[in-house]
Amino acid sequence: MKCVGGLKKGLQSRHKRHIYFSQRQAMASLSFLSLLLVTIMVSTASAQGGIASCCRKLSRTQVHREQLKSYYKQSTPPCPIHAVVFISVKDKRICSDPENVWTKTSMAYLDGKDWQIQHATFTKHHRSYN
Structure with missing residues (x-):
């Protein structure tokens, strides 16, 4: 009889360790999943220019158009x-009001x-085939 009770006690002990190990695995998996999710969110934000690069307020700065290289629209x-x-x-950012006349004309x-550059390139290539 001692043998059977000892065997039963050993099985219970192993079972408790197995449950503990499973909870430990679950916590590790949850932590990993959370870290993975945060990494994906940060990389997505970085790929889109990042939330840190968003304009927080509009500027009234108006530079000569020859000083502008490009633009993009920021949305919510x-x-x-x-x-x-x-x-x-000079790679400086100017955050402008989309409704401003200067913004629209710029x-x-x-x-x-851009159209003139593309058209000139197309025309140049087009003429070389004739």
């Missing part, structure tokens, strides 16, 4: 405000400049 979410972000030739200027 993830950023707190709608803005047009101009990048200067966007049109840059769009036209």
